Amino acid sequence: MSGTRVKRRLWRWRSNPLRRHDDVVEAWVVLVVWLVITVGGTLVGLMAAHATDQALARQRTERYPVQAVLVTDSSRPAIGDSSSGDRVTAKVRWTAPDGATRTGYALVDSGQKAGAHVVVWLDARGALAHEPPSPAEAALESALFGGAAALGLAGLALGCGAVVRWRLDRRRIEAWGREWDVVEPRWGHRTG
Missing domain, CATH: 1.10.287 (Helix Hairpins)
Incomplete structure (x- = not known):
């Protein structure tokens, strides 16, 4: 296919005499x-x-995992309670890297009794975080x-x-209306 045919096919509107800006x-x-x-x-x-x-x-x-102990039971959630699948929020206790004992709430598997060992995740500051x-x-x-x-x-x-x-x-549309206001009176009579 020649170059001019391609140009016409791609930019056909360029040669249209009715083309507007x-x-x-x-x-x-x-x-x-x-x-x-x-x-x-x-x-x-x-x-x-x-x-x-x-x-x-x-x-x-x-983030890194640490062993923690459940402080409260992680019973099955009642309908409407905060949970994630078979995991529930429960109070846990763990030993921080500086040796201090800390407590907080973390997501753990449901159905566990107080005193059970669970794994929780800590961030770089030593605060509880979600598993990465x-x-x-x-x-x-x-x-x-x-x-x-x-x-x-x-x-x-x-x-x-x-x-x-x-x-x-x-x-x-506005330009067409202005042009029609100029052209329409020249057409003579109106029908209808």
């Missing part, structure tokens, strides 16, 4: 929106996924956050493009 602007807006979605969405998604992966990797290196995600869970979370960021940018770009196109449509 707003039509050209709209074509460029659509092109820019799709470029932002494809290029920008990819970059934002990759950056968000990378940042999430780094944060989760930092959690895995900073495994590398596979972290990869999934990173992918989800990256996808959400890309979709957010795509939605924003599509929304902005839709607003610009709506304004261009309004301008075209």
Whole structure:
């Protein structure tokens, strides 16, 4: 296929005698929106996924497990109580790295009696924390956050493009009304 045929096929609207300036602007807006979605969405998604992966990797290196003792029973939760699957919040006691005995509330398996040994996770300051995600869970979370960021940018770009196109449509309709006010009286009589 020759170069001029490709150019005509891709930019057919350029040679249209009815083409308005707003039509050209709209074509460029659509092109820019799709470029932002494809290029920008990819970059934002990759950056968000990378940042999430780094944060989760930092959690895995900073958090560590310690043995704790249940202070209260971890009975099965009643309907409406705070729980996560078969895990419930219960009071636990553990020895901090500085030798001090501390107590707090952590998620433990349900159905255990007071005095049972459980594993809890501490952060770099020695405070109770959630167990960090495994590398596979972290990869999934990173992918989800990256996808959400890309979709957010795509939605924003599509929304902005839709607003610009709506304004261009309004301008075209107003211009058509002004032109009709000039042309309509020249047509002579009205029907109806």
